[in-house]
Amino acid sequence: EGYNSSKNNVLEKVLNFTEDEGVDATIITASAPRNNEIIQQAMEITRKKGRVVVVGDIRLGPKRSPFYEKEIDYLISTSYGPGRYDKDYEEKGIDYPFAYVRWTEKRNMEEYLRLLSEGKVNFQKLISKIFPLEKAPEAYKFLEENHPANPAVLLDYHFRENKKPEKTKIVISQPFTPHHSPSPKLKVGLIGAGGFARGMHLPNLKKLSNLYSIWAICDIDGVNAENTAQKSKAKYCTTDYKDILKDEDVDLLMITLPHNLHSKVAIEAARAGKAVFCEKPMALNEKELNELAKTLEETKVPYLAGFNRRFSPFAQKIKKLIQKRESPIIIDYQMNAGYLPKGHWTQTEAGGGRNIGEACHIYDLFTFFTESEVEKVNAFSIAPENKKYLRNDNFTAGFKFKDGSICNLIYTAMGTKDYSKEQMKIYFEGKIIFLEDYKNLRVFGLRNFSPSIIHRLSFTRAQDKGHLNEIREFGESINNGSGYPIPLWQLIQATKISFEVEKQISSSK
Structure with a gap:
């Protein structure tokens, strides 16, 4: 039997139907995230030692009584069964053993399709009316106002086997500056509209409206x-x-996809004759990097990987200070990166891990400051004694450059948020430069410098890791034909360093 809770006393109906015992199990598929009356009602209509299973999005937290008094089993279930939200199951296709998990997400669907094919599932009695898809609001209004005995409506997509699928492209607005304009803006196509692209790159493109117009969005x-x-x-x-x-109107591709897609899409974009801004890393392995480098050399398209830290005003000031040095430098860099669970996408095959995916920023910074080829790499990782950490969560990497400079990175996920995330110290010619979180810069040992220079070199301001400047410099370099904002050999070196570090920490004991 079925009861409408807005018109019937469901508790009374259920108790009458079950001779005052209550139902054996209650399954909740409702959607009421702010309403805990549903869970409370479920507890009331369920018998002692019964079971309440929550599938829908409802407010949890029943009153202690009758939950406690009836000793009810209270379960949360995902919508399709075991396997739901498990990336190994859903994305990699790693199934659960049949003998241990009889009804998985896939097997539930298979059984449903079998019943459907045999005509054992019949929805006709549920459907009160059919509406075309474009009249969906009217369909909901019909249900809301009429409360039909058949509690469902059908939305017709007008799909027929001989009809071509709908286009994936939707026109939003009219074009911006056309190509024949005296000073055309670079028309940007964004591929991958994730949180970072929406929160960082798109706002920066709007700030640089003299250089760019946002032309197309893909996700x-x-x-x-x-x-x-x-x-x-x-x-x-x-x-x-x-x-x-x-x-053909798009001038520049901005790629902000999962890391394993960076080189593939960048190569296609370069071959299509587009300028390419691709978030770091450039690639996840040597094969991808070599193919990308070969394509860039052949096509000569403007290209920039998102190694933004060198574009920070702090890094730019440091570079000016060390530019005229006569001896090598020592750089000590600390990344208190914070813990990420192993299931986080950056730790998967799509992300490539934290060394290749994030520490590459610092390898580029070392290259930027030394302007030298790397000569030797030594990296060591803490061998994880438990399953909490991976090898590329906690490691040190030391580098010797051909100009004699020595650089060291400490990367750790074992620190605390109470301490700064990034610190850098540079030692050279009787001076020490200290940078903290791209907010505070201090220079020690400037006794021989004028007060005005000291004032310009030691300052505090809002955090600026160079995201806006890198986009600005890239656009300007395209317009004036000055080449890559980062020389290609430096982009490649920073990426190859990450591969060598990964190789060493993967085998360290």
């Missing part, structure tokens, strides 16, 4: 692509990045 999530395109006033959005590659 695998169509709703996110459309929302992002509307907010950024892009011309169109798409779920297929090749739409942007084929767009």
Whole structure:
């Protein structure tokens, strides 16, 4: 039997039906995140030693009584069964053993499809009316106002087997500055509208509206692509990045995808004749890097990897101070990176790990300050004694450069947020430069410098890791034809260093 809780006393109905015992089990599939009346009602209608299973999005937290008095089993279940939200299961296809997990997400779906194919699942009695998809609001209004005996409506997508699928591309607005303008802006196609792109790169592109116009947004999530395109006033959005590659109006591709897709899409963009800004890392292995480097050398398109720290105003000031040095430098860099669970995407094959995916920033910074080729690499990792840490969570890496400079990185996930995340000390010619979190810069040993120089070199300001400056310099370099903001050999060196460090820490004991 079925009861409408808004019209019936469900507790009374259930107790009458079960001779005052209550039901054996209650399954909640409702959506009421702010309402705990549903969970309370479920506890009331369930018998002693019964079971309440929550599948829907409801407010949890039943009153202690009758939950406690009835000793009810209270379970939370994912929507499709075991395997849901398990990346190894859903993305890598690693199944659970049949003998131990009979009904997984996949097997549940298989059984449902079998029942459907045999005509054993019939929805006809549930459907009160059919609406075309474009009238979906009317369908919901119909259910809300009429409370039909058949409690569902059907939305018709008008799909037919002989009809071509809908386009993945949606036009949002009219074009911005056309190519024949006297001073055209660089039209940007963003591929990958994740949180970092939305929170950092798109706002920076808007700040640099004299250089850029946001032309197209691509994301695998169509709703996110459309929302992002509307907010950024892009011309169109798409779920297929090749739409942007084929767009002759697009000048520059901004790639902010999972790390394992960086080199692939960058290569395709370069071959399509687009300038490429790709977030770090350039690649996850030597093969990818070599193919990318070869493509860039052949196509000569402007390219920049997102090694932003060298573009920080702090790094720029430091570079000016050490520019005229006559001897090698020693750099000691600390990254108190913080803990990430092993399931975090950066720790998976898509991310490549924290050394290749994040520490590469610092290898580029070392290259920037020394302007020298690396000669020797020594890296050591703490062998994890438990499953909490991976080898590339906690390591040190030392470098000898051909100019004689020595650089050292301490990267750790074992620290605390109460301490600064990044610190750098540079020692040279009787002076020490200290940088903290790209907020505070102090220079010691400037007795022979004028007060005005000391004032310019020691200062505090809001954190600035160079994200805005890197985009600005890239746009300006494209417009004036001055080449890469970072020389290609330096981009490649920073990436190759990360590979060598990864190799050594993976085998360290």
